Amino acid sequence: MDPQRTRAFGERLLDLLTGNVLTMLIGIGHQTGLFEAAAGGPATCAELAGRAGLDERYVREWLGAMVTGRIFEYEPGTARYTLPAEHAALLTGARSANVGPVAGMLTNLGAVLPSVRRCFTEGGGVPFAEFAVAAGDSLGENWRNIYDEHLVDGFLGAVPGLLERLRAGARVLDLGCGTGRAVTVMAREFPASRFVGLDLSPAAIAQAEAERAALGLDNAEFVVADAADLPADPPFDLITAFDAVHDQRAPEVVLRAVHAALAPGGVFVMVDGNYSSHLENNVDNPYAPMGYGISLLFCLPTSRADGEGGLGLLWGRELAHRMLADAGFRDVRVLDSPRPQTALYICES
Numbered sequence: 436m437d438p439q440r441t442r443a444f445g446e447r448l449l450d451l452l453t454g455n456v457l458t459m460l461i462g463i464g465h466q467t468g469l470f471e472a473a474a475g476g477p478a479t480c481a482e483l484a485g486r487a488g489l490d491e492r493y494v495r496e497w498l499g500a501m502v503t504g505r506i507f508e509y510e511p512g513t514a515r516y517t518l519p520a521e522h523a524a525l526l527t528g529a530r531s532a533n534v535g536p537v538a539g540m541l542t543n544l545g546a547v548l549p550s551v552r553r554c555f556t557e558g559g560g561v562p563f564a565e566f567a568v569a570a571g572d573s574l575g576e577n578w579r580n581i582y583d584e585h586l587v588d589g590f591l592g593a594v595p596g597l598l599e600r601l602r603a604g605a606r607v608l609d610l611g612c613g614t615g616r617a618v619t620v621m622a623r624e625f626p627a628s629r630f631v632g633l634d635l636s637p638a639a640i641a642q643a644e645a646e647r648a649a650l651g652l653d654n655a656e657f658v659v660a661d662a663a664d665l666p667a668d669p670p671f672d673l674i675t676a677f678d679a680v681h682d683q684r685a686p687e688v689v690l691r692a693v694h695a696a697l698a699p700g701g702v703f704v705m706v707d708g709n710y711s712s713h714l715e716n717n718v719d720n721p722y723a724p725m726g727y728g729i730s731l732l733f734c735l736p737t738s739r740a741d742g743e744g745g746l747g748l749l750w751g752r753e754l755a756h757r758m759l760a761d762a763g764f765r766d767v768r769v770l771d772s773p774r775p776q777t778a779l780y781i782c783e784s
């Protein structure tokens with residue numbers, strides 16, 4: 436026993452426990468509008484509570500954690516709290532750098548912990564619908580910001596010639612489209628192309644369809660369907676899957692169906708975790724602990740709810756290459772995506 440090592444680990448555990456509580460409170464700050472209110476400038480607790488329309492006593496306790504957690508600054512002379520602009524850049528606004536949506540989602544996932552814990556003893560999984568009830572809009576919120584900022588120039592623009600094909604007119608499918616933001620962004624940007632968003636979740640598809648109708652996009656449609664049943668005809672010029680393949684209950688079947696549903700010269704763009712399939716290669720990846728955690732709390736139980744699934748978010752590049760080759764893709768390139776946590780697989784026959 437090295438007492439110094441124990442002491443250092445104790446300090447790390449304190450950091451972790453503190454981080455866990457602050458994550459929950461960041462989630463609350465995001466969901467109640469407190470960060471947005473604080474971005475309006477220094478304020479007393481009562482002013483901040485007034486701006487956000489919240490109970491002052493709860494806001495004061497929250498601010499205590501925010502100040503001692505070094506997220507806000509406090510000036511005792513004026514009793515004013517300040518969210519520094521450099522911090523507001525990462526906690527406010529409809530932008531992908533805002534970690535509020537992720538903190539909100541992690542906090543909401545707490546509601547399904549008893550069900551996930553049960554899977555440890557009984558196996559099986561937890562239906563997506565249970566997560567949708569617990570986590571609501573927070574599941575897709577982070578991805579909405581990512582699509583708005585990075586989808587066209589970042590993800591699609593990285594594929595040589597793809598923007599030109601979409602401008603000219605192509606038939607496109609987004610698999611596991613969730614609440615459909617990728618489809619509506621693409622449909623707006625490429626009016627000559629036609630888009631289909633497919634997802635197993637009726638609630639997500641209803642939300643996607645409502646947004647499509649509100650935007651008046653008539654070159655997009657949404658369907659509730661299992662990706663494993665994707666028909667080969669009529670074929671698509673482009674199939675996309677954002678963070679969706681590892682969540683499938685039958686991923687091999689889905690990848691084969693995707694390959695069969697591509698028109699000659701078509702391309703499958705798969706955005707998925709940027710990890711290795713081997714744990715030892717992920718040890719120095721700063722995103723890996725959170726990746727394994729989200730995989731355990733969400734990806735694994737949803738994909739195993741009524742099937743053999745269970746790839747997990749960190750199924751990794753090595754296994755992805757093997758499975759894509761088995762599905763029939765002969766030319767697979769992996770590019771960096773605009774986010775270090777995700778890789779861009781460009782798959783052609």
Ligand SMILES: C[S@@+](CC[C@H](N)C(=O)[O-])C[C@H]1O[C@@H](n2cnc3c(N)ncnc32)[C@H](O)[C@@H]1O
Pocket residue numbers: 563574575578610611612613614615616617633634635636639660661662663676677678679682683684685
């Ligand atoms: C992590 S989410 C992907 C994020 C999504 N692309 C977005 O924009 O929010 C995974 C999605 O895959 C969907 N999914 C899981 N299994 C599916 C299946 N067999 N067929 C179709 N969709 C499926 C889930 O309902 C969920 O919406």
